[in-house]
Amino acid sequence: MVNIKELNPASSPQAAYGARIRRFREERGWSQDDLAPKIGYSSQHISAVETVRKPPTLRFSRKSDQAFGTTGTADSFEREWSEMRNGSLLEGFPEYVGYEGRAVELRLYNLGLIPGLLQTPEYARVVAYGDVERGAITAEQADERVAFLAQRQAALERSRPPMMFVVMDESCLHQAVGGPEVMNAQLERLIELASLPNWIIQVAPFGMGERRAFHLPVNLLTLADRSIVAYAESQAQGYVERETSLVAPMFTTYHQMQGDALSKAASVAKVSQLRKGTP
Structure with a gap:
């Protein structure tokens, strides 16, 4: 019998993402081998994303959305990836x-x-880490927010x-x-x-x-x-x-x-x- 690792979605945003991939897959009766050709990734790669051994990418998220029919919806994996990547930014x-x-x-x-x-x-770092002190985001997310803001500022210099x-x-x-x-x-x-x-x-x-x-x-x-x-x-x-x-x-x-x-x-x-x- 295959030993299926228990997932804890509450442990981190990446764990929640992996757990949701597994849930969507199992709701459709798909094994990791079944999902693999649908998104162009190996079953080992899918397993690693589900169990937080590999971070998801934008491409992985978009391919998953295509397979699960969630492109452009509130359940979009691309949207979830974007929120993780940009430090849990506000919707919109x-x-x-x-x-x-x-x-x-x-x-x-x-x-x-x-x-x-x-x-x-x-200044941006102090503001972001104020949210860390309140427990609203993690230190990693705060650093991502500061880096993302720097990218926005740089985009104005053209x-x-x-x-x-x-x-x-x-x-x-x-x-x-x-x-x-x-x-x-x-x-x-x-x-x-x-x-x-x-x-x-x-x-x-x-x-x-x-x-x-x-x-x-x-x-x-x-x-x-x-x-x-x-x-x-x-x-x-x-x-x-x-x-x-x-x-x-x-x-x-x-x-x-x-x-x-x-x-x-x-x-x-x-x-x-x-x-x-x-x-």
Whole structure:
């Protein structure tokens, strides 16, 4: 009798992936030998993925989706692989990032924390490891998040870089992250970015009060064909919207907020004052 290794899906995301491959396979009455020709991998390789001796790959995930009929569904193995690879990102965020890399204009709004695309590696690492301390993600996932953010930032550095419009709630500047050294470097980074011709950085001061239009982070993209995309997220979920009739009013609201925010020069002056330790 074949000794079948017991799986513990709760032990890690990779273990959950392997257990799900086994469950889907057994529900169809397939052995590992039966599945092998359907996905182009050996039965030994399938066994290694199921028992966490080999990590799954994007190709393995896509081939499994084809075999199990889960391509593009909520049960997609490609989706599960992407979540593992990118540090358990919010639902909707990987889709958004695909648009972000092709955008010709980005409009960002954030509160509480410096927007990711403006973060220094040190600041980003402290934020990610804050989630580790809370038990929300593993240290490995935190490192993957930081690396993934660096890739997104690098994608903005191209021969024809996109225009970057950023409105930050003043709370972003006052939230102490990582101590004085990390914050000082982060504020210096904001000043450096603001000096670039394709960056417009503005601060939405506390005094805006009830005129503050957004109460959650919002990213608005304009693509090369002038189509527009919106991305917003809560604590638990991200959402991508491409319907123009829904996204266009958000652009209007964003532009109104820009009008109420501090000018670019006044915003840089406020960041400089904070960096020097003056209120």
